Amino acid sequence: MRLARATMIACVVAATPALAQTTPPAPSAAIAEDFKPSSLNQPGQAYPQVNSQGYVRFRVTAPDAKAVRVSLGLGGRGGTVLTKAADGSWTGTSEGPLDEGFHYYHLTVDGGTFNDPGTLNFYGSTRWESGIEIPARDADFYAVKDVPHGRVEQILFASPSTRTHRRAFVYTPPGYDAADDKRYPVLYLQHGWGEDETAWSNQGHANLIMDNLIAARKARPFIIVMTYGMTNDVRPGSPGGLASFDITPFRTVLIDELIPYVDRHYRTQADAPHRAMAGLSMGGFETKLIAPKNLDTFGAIGLLSGGTIAPEDVAAAPGYKDKVRLTFVSYGSRELEGGRTRGGPGRPSTDPRANAEALKRAGLNSVFYVSPDTGHEFLSWRRSLYQMAPLLFRDR
Amino acid sequence: MRLARATMIACVVAATPALAQTTPPAPSAAIAEDFKPSSLNQPGQAYPQVNSQGYVRFRVTAPDAKAVRVSLGLGGRGGTVLTKAADGSWTGTSEGPLDEGFHYYHLTVDGGTFNDPGTLNFYGSTRWESGIEIPARDADFYAVKDVPHGRVEQILFASPSTRTHRRAFVYTPPGYDAADDKRYPVLYLQHGWGEDETAWSNQGHANLIMDNLIAARKARPFIIVMTYGMTNDVRPGSPGGLASFDITPFRTVLIDELIPYVDRHYRTQADAPHRAMAGLSMGGFETKLIAPKNLDTFGAIGLLSGGTIAPEDVAAAPGYKDKVRLTFVSYGSRELEGGRTRGGPGRPSTDPRANAEALKRAGLNSVFYVSPDTGHEFLSWRRSLYQMAPLLFRDR
Known part of the structure; x- marks a missing residue:
């Protein structure tokens, strides 16, 4: 048929994953510094982290990279741009809180698409993608x-x-x-x-x-x-x-x-x-x-x-x-x-x-x-x- | 106790994965150009590929990267070094044939550790790693x-x-x-x-x-x-x-x-x-x-x-x-x-x-x-x- x-x-x-949304924060909103590792992280991995407001903080190590971006957390501009620290790590926080629940995402490292080594992978978008969980009020x-x-x-x-x-x-x-x-x-x-x-x-x-x-x-x-x-x-x-x-x-x-x-x-x-x-x-x-x-x-x-x-x-x-x-x-x-x-x-x-x-x-x-x-x-x-x-x- | x-x-x-071995090829050995996608590739992915002799060819897209390396295929020097083509892809072939069977591996992209987006992941070395399969004579x-x-x-x-x-x-x-x-x-x-x-x-x-x-x-x-x-x-x-x-x-x-x-x-x-x-x-x-x-x-x-x-x-x-x-x-x-x-x-x-x-x-x-x-x-x-x-x- x-x-x-x-x-x-x-x-x-x-x-x-493109449909994952963020709520734009009020300009004066302070980001709570109570970030904890996501429940979907691989064993022993500290990042990505989620705070009590639903913001996500990503950290990836790639000392020689020129640009690292995450496909999540910044609706209009295609994701969260990470910035490099002296120790070779790249860190960034989502512009706003993410919706509660599960989101697929991936990294763009120097133009290439890779998964975040910090988290587990889930099959979506016809490939195994990184996943993150924003704790839901009704997660019980x-x-x-x-x-x-x-x-x-x-x-x-x-x-x-x-x-x-x-x-x-x-x-x-x-x-x-x-x-x-x-x-x-x-x-x-x-x-x-x-x-x-x-x-x-x-x-x-x-x-x-x-x-x-x-x-x-x-x-x-x-x-x-x-x-x-x-x-x-x-x-x-x-x-x-x-x-x-x-x-x-x-x-x-x-x-x-x-x-x-x-x-x-x-x-x-x-x-x-x-x-x-x-x-x-x-x-x-x-x-x-x-x-x-x-x-x-x-x-x-x-x-x-x-x-x-x-x-x-x-x-x-x-x-x-x-x-x-x-x-x-x-x-x-x-x-x-x-x-x-x-x-x-x-x-x-x-x-x-x-x-x-x-x-x-x-x-x-x-x-x-x-x-x-x-x-x-x-x-x-x-x-x-x-x-x-x-x-x-x-x-x- | x-x-x-x-x-x-x-x-x-x-x-x-460090124990994966290659047999050094004879200096004059020709690499057979009959590479096929590995049986462990993600759906629709053409690379990595394996040829009839057990050589592996990797290809990864990362147009702006400075260096891409694979932790497999070149015993003494820590892996297979990929080289960049004009289209932004990085390609490399293992120095010798790999042992038959399953091998764990990962990529190093500009100093960061990532999985090969072409293949499935398998839990080893306390993380989900890329896997490749060299067809074994007794795979039946x-x-x-x-x-x-x-x-x-x-x-x-x-x-x-x-x-x-x-x-x-x-x-x-x-x-x-x-x-x-x-x-x-x-x-x-x-x-x-x-x-x-x-x-x-x-x-x-x-x-x-x-x-x-x-x-x-x-x-x-x-x-x-x-x-x-x-x-x-x-x-x-x-x-x-x-x-x-x-x-x-x-x-x-x-x-x-x-x-x-x-x-x-x-x-x-x-x-x-x-x-x-x-x-x-x-x-x-x-x-x-x-x-x-x-x-x-x-x-x-x-x-x-x-x-x-x-x-x-x-x-x-x-x-x-x-x-x-x-x-x-x-x-x-x-x-x-x-x-x-x-x-x-x-x-x-x-x-x-x-x-x-x-x-x-x-x-x-x-x-x-x-x-x-x-x-x-x-x-x-x-x-x-x-x-x-x-x-x-x-x-x-």
Whole structure:
């Protein structure tokens, strides 16, 4: 199946670090000198650091370099410019506080693109990028706590259509390892453009979010399956790129290969009421392309910063109203500011909140969530999963 | 338990990239221009490349840099020096062919240490380093094949002694997911100094080695548990460093916390005859410190480039001869060249091959293996696991 260019451009939002935002500080604001190493630093690394206001301080050693810049922290001018000290180190502080949550970034050292040796790497923008975490006020919901922990399992499943064995990660909830016959619902959860099947565990903490929800009895224990959505062959905005994106290969892998594998190898409730599909950004877009056309496979749908389900979408999918038990749509608040979600490249052409309300008025279980003070980034999606999970697989 | 400095220095070999070797080429040797991207490159990256002779060609973009060097490929002079082209790229080819297998490396760009943006990163030398793979003639044994695949499962287990939840990876063999009552033996497998619990899956391909052995019916299906050996608080060779290394915290985590967790959450054969411990380099050293003193816990021992079991070690461990069903010791051939394994920092003080033979003469199941044409690097350890696994958990 190939899609008209207009449809693609209107719906896909790329998960790019360029969208990380800073709030311009008041001119007189003092920067608190309480910087601490970021929680994502590599073992023993002192930098980068974050202060209590959300400012970031970078330090990199490159004694003979002419210029070092960080792709984060200074909206208008392409990043934070570091300055050199006598000891050969380069240091700089973001112009303003960064949004809470996770941000991708990289260094530019004498014109070359490198990662910051101080931090861990995360797959985004089709490469392993540096990551930094600005502590969120609500970080507790994805913290490692003294609760029973599920597992994140790497599987390799045969994919005849792509002539290889493909990787997926499977979250199994606490208690799944009990040698009993209990069966579990399954959420198929997709990453965004530029990312891959590692994103929801590494950047997203999907496993910890579920562990904590289950321990608090706020969500029913279910399995989550995360695989590569084959999204990175096209670059959003490149001429002809998204227009030529074809969902068919991924739909084949997902529906004909991965789902049967999971239902064969895990104790699943293998029917549509107990199988959901959701995704962030381009993964939400893929969800919208696949799930409403396969309502005997999926009984719940989630689009996280990844489009909208309008009444006409429901009308175009026979059985949607009866079969879809949850339609969950979410955005980061910054994505909604100034009408940003409507029109223009990367944004839905109709208002997602109005669509969600229209679905609700039509009697559907439609939920719209907005993550406060976040943009097109992972804290929006962690929070969205936290909001969505308790609503999934509930008896109506 | 604290150890005398002499014991530590004599036994520990650090897994450092500095030990990657090149064979000096004949002066007249022509470099074959059949370079191909390394199998470990990030998606879509053309460099680094490897040719059919094992030479490596690096290319990095840094238009304004003054000097770019790679920590690999030129034994005597600290690496491969790259030279700049008109387009701002820096290119260089290793002086000679590299040993087959996996090598860690990094770049030095204008005096700063960075990873090569072309390749994937692997945890070694206490940081995420660039990795490159020189195709091995026997690479088939760890290839992804069309066979049933086991899983690599990330678990978080409670560790009261360290006041946290610690991570381990658990390999479960194909068939483990069958909802039956079958129980499996367990190998506890440790990484080396500078590495962590990700090494045996990422660099070591332990899961693929097992999948292939089990498919060929060469090894009994068993579980492998890999956790962080708490080895990186000390630097080999640093003053007082290794002398102050204390095995107690890790032994507590392993024996009092991890093993009970695994026996509770997995279908294990929870007795010493069906539980083994092995490790590479400093992980082998840890194995020797722990296993012979806990023969009611472990019934097999493997040291991979990580020391030797001498007759006096057996004599010092009551019950060793009756209880230890396999003593497996291995090295890369380059580690044995010129008597390198005897004496000097990082090497056992007695000949490991002679010790292995002495144990055999004394009636023990003692196996000594040498990996051809490899040094203190991961191809030695992949091959060692491939050799050791079929010998584990067999009825005598």
